[in-house]
Structure formats: structure tokens, C-alpha cells
Amino acid sequence: MTLDLERHAKSDESARRLIERFCWPAGRPRCPRCAHAKAYVLAQGRLRCAGCRYTYHALTGRFAGLAGLSPRQWLRLLTLFAAKETAHAMAAALAVAYNTAYKAATVTRLAILADSLDGLAVLGGPLGRELGFAGGVLRPKPADAPLAAVPVFGILEREGTVFVDYLPDMTPGDLLHFNLRFSLPLSRLGAIVYSDRYQRYQTLVTCGSDLLARRIVEVAGRVPAVEPRREGFWPYARERLVRFHGVTARKFPLYLKELEFRYNHREDDILPILLEKVCAVVPDLD
Numbered sequence: 001m002t003l004d005l006e007r008h009a010k011s012d013e014s015a016r017r018l019i020e021r022f023c024w025p026a027g028r029p030r031c032p033r034c035a036h037a038k039a040y041v042l043a044q045g046r047l048r049c050a051g052c053r054y055t056y057h058a059l060t061g062r063f064a065g066l067a068g069l070s071p072r073q074w075l076r077l078l079t080l081f082a083a084k085e086t087a088h089a090m091a092a093a094l095a096v097a098y099n100t101a102y103k104a105a106t107v108t109r110l111a112i113l114a115d116s117l118d119g120l121a122v123l124g125g126p127l128g129r130e131l132g133f134a135g136g137v138l139r140p141k142p143a144d145a146p147l148a149a150v151p152v153f154g155i156l157e158r159e160g161t162v163f164v165d166y167l168p169d170m171t172p173g174d175l176l177h178f179n180l181r182f183s184l185p186l187s188r189l190g191a192i193v194y195s196d197r198y199q200r201y202q203t204l205v206t207c208g209s210d211l212l213a214r215r216i217v218e219v220a221g222r223v224p225a226v227e228p229r230r231e232g233f234w235p236y237a238r239e240r241l242v243r244f245h246g247v248t249a250r251k252f253p254l255y256l257k258e259l260e261f262r263y264n265h266r267e268d269d270i271l272p273i274l275l276e277k278v279c280a281v282v283p284d285l286d
């Protein structure tokens with residue numbers, strides 16, 4: 001589907017209608033509280049449920065409802081997100097505060113994560129809370145605040161599709177142990193540390209571990225097998241991670257999952273897919 005977001009973003013009314021199409025594909029609203037289909041139309045896209053009297057709009061209870069942007073602002077923000085613009089550029093283009101644009105970009109990344117294979121396991125666990133996901137609301141922490149536990153991810157690529165798996169039982173300490181005791185080659189890319197092949201993974205990767213930064217040992221004459229590669233996910237991710245200046249431990253999991261999504265859709269127009277994801281209902285994980 002080609003989607004001319006610019007055309008839909010010309011007025012608040014047409015932007016709202018497009019967003020409603022994504023939220024209610026059956027064409028009828030549905031109460032997010034009691035699932036009743038009958039509603040009274042109020043002003044500005046708001047509805048009152050005929051069953052429970054709850055007042056809602058298309059974005060109530062959905063990822064896009066967590067960021068405080070109007071439908072029209074969402075269409076413009078997603079166009080910029082798809083074009084890999086920074087939160088600063090988004091804030092300037094939408095004439096909103098930097099924090100508002102940053103929050104909306106974070107919501108977009110959380111929606112991408114939620115829809116990935118292990119997304120619900122990540123969001124429902126301690127890492128999800130570290131990323132700012134607290135049930136139905138968003139409680140972002142400062143980007144440079146340290147994580148209670150630095151996560152490790154395994155990267156597995158098969159026939160051009162990549163899987164970035166969160167490994168909840170693996171710690172940076174384990175990586176160091178494999179490095180010191182079993183000569184597992186490790187390399188650094190700024191605060192990121194990645195390994196040689198490990199079990200079914202082409203590489204294990206983590207970001208922001210002080211322990212690894214201090215104690216990692218080069219294995220003479222050996223580098224991780226992904227390091228010299230020119231094709232595939234790792235060179236793709238490496239180039240982009242270098243461009244995300246100063247990626248922090250807290251930003252890394254969302255960036256890595258975003259890269260997984262972008263890589264697996266590298267031949268597609270990602271705008272309609274992004275719109276679908278931010279219009280998805282926020283999962284109830286409590």
C-alpha cells in the first residue's frame with residue numbers, strides 16, 4: 001500500500017480520518033473500556049460509549065495516545081522518523097518542545113519493540129520498566145541514567161531476515177567469563193561490545209557495561225567472525241550505531257530493535273507499517 005501521508009496531513013480532519021482507519025479497520029469505533037460498538041459522537045473526534053459512558057477517541061489506549069501529539073502531528077512525525085531524522089529535527093519541523101518529539105520517537109520505538117517476536121517478554125519484564133514502559137503509561141528515565149542490569153542480545157540472521165533476541169539469562173559478566181576463561185573473542189564499538197559466534201548466534205552484543213569496558217581482553221590474532229563482514233545485518237547495524245552519536249545503555253535496546261525492524265523491511269515502504277504499529281493497542285502486561 002502506498003500511503004501519501006503528506007496529503008492526509010494537510011488538515012486535522014483528514015489526518016484524524018486516516019488514523020481512525022488504522023485504529024478501527026472494521027470502520028466502526030469500539031470502546032477501549034468495555035468493547036461496546038455503539039457510541040455518541042462528540043466534538044473533535046471524541047466519542048461517548050453508549051454502554052459505559054466512557055469518553056474516548058481513536059488513540060485512547062493505543063501507543064500513539066501515549067505521546068500527546070494530534071493525529072496530524074503523528075503523520076508528520078512518522079514521515080520524519082521513517083527518514084531517520086533526529087528528535088531535534090522533528091521538534092523543529094513540528095514546532096513542539098524537544099522532549100515532546102523525543103517522547104513520540106520513543107513511543108514509536110516501543111511500538112516497534114512490542115510487535116517484534118520477543119517484544120512482549122521484553123516489555124513485561126524488568127527491562128521494559130527500564131525502557132520507560134509502565135503498564136498503560138510511559139515513564140521515561142533520563143537517557144544517560146544507568147540501567148540496573150545491562151542486557152545482552154543475540155543476533156541470528158537466516159536468509160536475509162535478522163532476529164535480535166533479548167537473552168534475559170545472560171549478563172555482561174558471562175561475556176567476560178567466556179572471554180577470560182574460554183578465549184571468546186570480543187571487540188568494542190564505543191560503549192558497545194560484541195562477540196564471536198556463540199551457540200546459534202552470529203554474535204552477542206551489549207552496550208554500556210563498565211565491567212566489560214574495564215576488563216575485556218583481546219584474543220591474540222582473533223576478532224569476532226562478524227567483524228570483517230561487508231554484508232548482512234551486523235555491518236548494516238554497525239554503520240548506523242556509529243551515527244547514533246553516543247548511544248547509551250538505556251537507548252541501545254530500542255535502537256537495536258529499531259534496526260532489526262528497518263533491516264527486515266529494507267525493501268518496503270515502512271510508513272504504513274509504522275502507522276499500524278503506533279495505532280496498535282498498548283498491551284496490558286500487569
Ligand SMILES: [Zn+2]
Pocket residue numbers: 031032033034035036049050051052053054
Ligand atoms: Zn464502554
